Amino acid sequence: MTIRQTSLSSLSASRPRLAIPLGDPAGIGPEVILKALRARDWSAIAAITVLGTRSLLHQALGALQQSLYAGPLPNLDSLDFVDIAPPLSLETVTFGQASAATGAASFAYLQAAIEGAVAGQYDAIVTGPIAKSAWKAAGHHYPGQTELLAEGAGCDRFGMAFVAQSPHTGWWLRALLATTHIPLRQVPEVLTPALLTQKLDLLVHSLKQDFGLTQPRIAVAGLNPHSGEGGQLGREEVDWLIPWLEVQRQRYPQVQLDGPIPPDTMWVRPGQAWFGTEGRALETAHDAYLALYHDQGLIPVKLMAFDRAVNTTVGLPFVRTSPDHGTAFDIAGQGIADANSMVAAMEVAVAVMNSRR
Numbered sequence: 001m002t003i004r005q006t007s008l009s010s011l012s013a014s015r016p017r018l019a020i021p022l023g024d025p026a027g028i029g030p031e032v033i034l035k036a037l038r039a040r041d042w043s044a045i046a047a048i049t050v051l052g053t054r055s056l057l058h059q060a061l062g063a064l065q066q067s068l069y070a071g072p073l074p075n076l077d078s079l080d081f082v083d084i085a086p087p088l089s090l091e092t093v094t095f096g097q098a099s100a101a102t103g104a105a106s107f108a109y110l111q112a113a114i115e116g117a118v119a120g121q122y123d124a125i126v127t128g129p130i131a132k133s134a135w136k137a138a139g140h141h142y143p144g145q146t147e148l149l150a151e152g153a154g155c156d157r158f159g160m161a162f163v164a165q166s167p168h169t170g171w172w173l174r175a176l177l178a179t180t181h182i183p184l185r186q187v188p189e190v191l192t193p194a195l196l197t198q199k200l201d202l203l204v205h206s207l208k209q210d211f212g213l214t215q216p217r218i219a220v221a222g223l224n225p226h227s228g229e230g231g232q233l234g235r236e237e238v239d240w241l242i243p244w245l246e247v248q249r250q251r252y253p254q255v256q257l258d259g260p261i262p263p264d265t266m267w268v269r270p271g272q273a274w275f276g277t278e279g280r281a282l283e284t285a286h287d288a289y290l291a292l293y294h295d296q297g298l299i300p301v302k303l304m305a306f307d308r309a310v311n312t313t314v315g316l317p318f319v320r321t322s323p324d325h326g327t328a329f330d331i332a333g334q335g336i337a338d339a340n341s342m343v344a345a346m347e348v349a350v351a352v353m354n355s356r357r
């Protein structure tokens with residue numbers, strides 16, 4: 001596998017301290033982290049600490065060495081590593097088989113990273129993927145890592161955003177999800193003007209703080225097909241989304257707020273800007289997209305950028321990024337996982353940290 005490096009002009013010589021919890025040891029987290037650690041010379045731009053169970057990382061390394069993977073791998077002896085004993089008995093793992101024990105382990109790794117970040121030992125956390133079902137089996141009822149991070153940081157306003165830089169055009173795709181891990185049928189009730197205001201505030205702040213965009217252009221999706229077609233296909237747009245947008249335009253005169261944009265067509269221009277198929281799209285695509293629910297945002301993001309998109313948690317007192325993919329239990333232990341999204345997650349963490357300084 002060839003690692004493609006994301007070019008980030010804002011990477012600087014200062015060295016943010018990155019904590020990298022391994023994620024679920026039965027998934028591809030340890031593998032993509034091992035590959036990512038040798039994808040470039042990180043020592044020039046970051047100080048990296050990996051958190052996990054040493055014997056399990058050795059097991060993942062052994063599996064990689066036995067696989068067809070022929071790329072460079074790190075020397076574990078020279079790694080800055082925090083060795084965490086698994087809370088439930090776990091001497092070895094069977095790749096692809098998550099359990100209460102692997103869930104308890106990935107939970108403990110993330111908890112240790114959060115404690116370190118809150119104590120000021122780390123500037124950023126780049127998380128390996130976990131399985132929410134394994135956390136649940138271990139008795140941890142969180143919808144995902146985002147909510148544990150927010151709780152640990154004492155933060156009740158936070159958001160899930162994805163960013164990726166096009167390898168074709170250099171254009172940056174940014175999308176924030178207004179709602180995340182809830183059943184689809186709950187979306188219309190959970191999605192309120194107050195919630196959307198909170199998410200827009202987080203997005204505007206992050207665009208300025210993390211990306212230096214002080215006059216961003218933001219597109220807001222409608223909820224219903226064709227944004228409700230004047231109330232004929234759903235009433236949320238006419239009942240509150242259009243009036244809400246008017247209020248927000250008054251609140252944010254420096255922001256160009258477009259919407260509600262029919263959710264299907266909203267992604268045409270980003271697709272053109274991403275793939276470079278329509279020259280004007282690079283100028284006319286928005287700086288960021290506010291999607292109203294998980295799959296409205298993540299289907300297009302993953303279609304365009306599954307190999308390199310980065311999940312970020314906005315609103316925390318420290319930086320958090322993650323690859324966009326999950327534990328990929330179907331290929332764990334085979335050596336074939338693509339580490340580019342993990343590399344991008346580490347690079348974006350460094351760039352955002354430098355932008356905040």
Ligand SMILES: NC(=O)C1=CN([C@@H]2O[C@H](COP(=O)(O)OP(=O)(O)OC[C@H]3O[C@@H](n4cnc5c(N)ncnc54)[C@H](O)[C@@H]3O)[C@@H](O)[C@H]2O)C=CC1
Nearest residue numbers: 128129130131132133322324325326327328330331337338
């Ligand atoms: N940040 C996180 O911790 C995330 C965790 N998850 C969790 O991961 C578990 C599995 O979720 P899925 O929906 O199956 O998504 P997934 O991303 O784990 O896998 C989807 C498909 O993409 C492939 N794939 C994923 N990453 C890959 C990589 N780096 N290289 C090559 N192929 C790759 C997999 O083999 C699979 O066919 C779930 O428990 C989910 O909750 C999912 C997304 C993010």
Ligand SMILES: NCC(=O)COP(=O)(O)O
Nearest residue numbers: 143144145146147311322
């Ligand atoms: N679909 C995105 C995702 O599952 C990320 O979850 P989290 O563990 O980062 O909260």
